Each structure stands twice: as structure tokens, then as C-alpha cells.
Amino acid sequence: xxxxxxxxxxxREGDTAEALKGAYxxxxxxxxxxxxxxxxxxxxxxxxGDVTAALxxxxxxxxxxxxxxxxxxxxxIRSRQKGGVGQTPFLSAQAQDEVAREVGTGRFRTGQxxxxxxxxxxxxxxxxxxxxxxxARLRCAPKVPRPVHARTDQQQQETWKKGA
Numbered sequence: 608x609x610x611x612x613x614x615x616x617x618x619r620e621g622d623t624a625e626a627l628k629g630a631y632x633x634x635x636x637x638x639x640x641x642x643x644x645x646x647x648x649x650x651x652x653x654x655x656g657d658v659t660a661a662l663x664x665x666x667x668x669x670x671x672x673x674x675x676x677x678x679x680x681x682x683x684i685r686s687r688q689k690g691g692v693g694q695t696p697f698l699s700a701q702a703q704d705e706v707a708r709e710v711g712t713g714r715f716r717t718g719q720x721x722x723x724x725x726x727x728x729x730x731x732x733x734x735x736x737x738x739x740x741x742x743a744r745l746r747c748a749p750k751v752p753r754p755v756h757a758r759t760d761q762q763q764q765e766t767w768k769k770g771a
Contacts, residue, residue, distance in 0.1 A: 624650040
């Protein structure tokens with residue numbers, strides 16, 4: 608025996624079970640696809656508990672998705688993004704491009720040098736770990752040759768490489 612009032616959704620015109628199933632099957636984004644599948648299963652008359660069990664999501668998530676649907680239909684279901692916009696970057700897109708170009712020249716030997724240059728040039732307060740994260744996002748890394756000992760005999764090494 609179930610308690611409370613029955614869970615009802617007032618479906619919008621054109622949002623039939625077949626239309627929702629088609630939207631679900633045609634969606635490529637996995638997050639939105641799960642939301643559309645939940646709506647489709649609910650439109651077929653399944654209970655909220657059955658839908659959450661079938662999808663492996665929390666009960667409250669499906670309730671939230673239905674609230675979004677009630678507020679704005681499928682457009683809102685598709686437009687909602689998980690998470691937020693994040694912190695605004697310390698550097699503009701142009702400054703990030705300049706950093707990538709400068710690092711690509713090979714002028715820096717350490718992350719500390721890059722950090723000091725960025726902080727001085729752009730007046731920011733980056734830390735070394737944050738600079739490494741920035742470099743990863745920019746898909747660049749400080750590439751420098753391996754250090755060479757002061758007493759290394761380059762000629763002797765070249766001769767050895769040639770097999771003499």
C-alpha cells in the first residue's frame with residue numbers, strides 16, 4: 608500500500624510516451640539521455656521508485672528533473688548543466704595564448720620560473736601547482752634539454768654513439 612498522493616505529471620502537448628522515447632533514443636549526451644529516459648518511463652505510468660531503480664539514480668534527482676520539466680519542458684531538461692561556471696580565470700584568453708607561446712620557446716627551466724614570470728607580467732598571484740594546472744589546460748609544458756655536467760666531453764660521447 609502506498610502512502611501520500613500519487614505522483615502526477617502534466618505532460619505538454621506533443622510529449623507523448625512515443626515522442627519522449629524517440630527523444631531519449633536520439634540523444635547523444637549521456638546526462639541528458641538519462642533525464643529523458645526518466646521522463647519517458649514516467650510517461651508510461653511507471654512509479655518514481657521504479658524509475659529511480661531502473662536508472663540507478665537518486666529519488667530526488669528524478670523529482671528535480673520533473674520539476675525542471677514542469678517549469679520549461681524539454682528545453683529546460685536539455686539546457687541544465689551539472690556544476691557551475693567555475694571560478695573566473697586569472698588570465699584572459701589572449702594572455703593564456705601568450706603564456707603558451709612563451710613556454711613553447713623553451714626559455715623557462717622550472718615551474719617556479721614560469722610562475723614568477725606570469726605573476727610579474729600579468730600582476731596575478733599564481734602558485735606553482737596552479738601554473739602546472741594551467742599548462743596542462745593549455746596543453747603545453749616547459750621542455751628543456753637535460754642538464755649536462757660541466758666536465759662532459761661531448762666529442763667522446765659522439766664517438767661512442769657512432770660505435771667507435
